[in-house]
Amino acid sequence: MGLEIYFMEKVKVALFGFGTIGTGVAKILFNHADRITQATGRTVELVKICDKDITTRRDIELPSGVLCTDAESVFSDPEIKIGIELIGGLEPARTFVLRLLENGKDVVTANKALIAQHGNELFATARKFGRTIAFEAAVCGGIPILSALSTALQANTLQSINAIVNGTSNYILSQMESGKTSYRDAVLQAQKLGYAEANPAMDVDGTDAVQKLTILAQLGFGANVSWQSVPRLGIESIESIDFRYAKELGYRIKLLAVAECSSGGLELHVSPTLVKGDNPLARVRDAFNAVRIVGDSVGSVFFQGLGAGQLPTASAVLGDVIDTILGRTAITFRTLNLWDSAKPSIAIKSPDEFFGKSYLRFSVQDQPGVMHEISGVLGGLGISIASMIQHEPENKTNTKSTVLILTTHEAREGDLLEAIIRLEQLPALLGKIVRLRVQN
């Protein structure tokens, strides 16, 4: 599979999507062709860049005839052996990848939404036509995490993956934590720096993170799970006050993607989480991503690097191009048999059965008996309080309401969610409860 064609001396490749990452790939291919030649022993030629917009000037001079709008002419060109899909989103990316595979080309993509949504169809098509799909850049940009999971860590049964996989939300949280920037300004800055998705809602509502988590779970645990079924909460409800209380408790707030294996199956979720200050994930700032993997033989391993941005992502794309040319992708692709619906998937735990600690922020009337009512609801559902904070009001004129922070010991998720419903019905409650997970 895929090995025979790359004995040629010159390998022609085409790029679809000439945005931020596409420009980065073109820069490396044109400005550092020697590196790719050294790694592959062949000349790799970027012969076509296909985009619907070929008039906007990019930050690179291209040889004439490279830019084009006619994707169909690229699919049908037998000289082109690899198609790099960097359009993003579902369509036309899905159709383009299928057309490339049907036309006998190997595919490299950075598109996690596409892989998470259409993995079964795309991988079945690749197998049918004897081609490969490489997608290192789809998860954590420049960190070679998929390569580690699909090769070096294969001798392990994994116990958990805890990761910061969305650079934009980590950047926003870092900016908010420093107290210099509002949520709104941090989102605008992330867009300007090229970290955010075309629709930044997907970064802040946890969609991007959950799509990456399902890809990690497929490689790490053989979980064939639809990303829509994985519980996710974004960072929109977090306020600057939460960073202050988190700090007081010895934590930082991170958007964590978690895959944890236990006897009941695999627990998967994306949630804003208070991470203990001495946990290496707590120290990951700005657009950096990080992945902590625990395997039965290797123990705990920690990867960190830039998860978004032009050149880190282009680095992963070109690593895949090199692996495809050398035949390494074909070997891993065949061995792992990913997104094969005929393969049994690991059992996925029902969200109600998750166990964990929580941080709860209440806005309440400051009057006798409120704490008693709250602890009564929690205690009635078997949820034990681990710590409590209430400060004297800074503003002496407002003594009628106050903020209460509670953290809980480990509790069953179904009970915790039921408690939140009941607590929000108490007359003393002055708004929604903010709930974050807590991890040591």
Ligand code: HSE
């Ligand atoms: N918007 C993504 C992020 C880009 O911020 O992590 C990389 O997938």
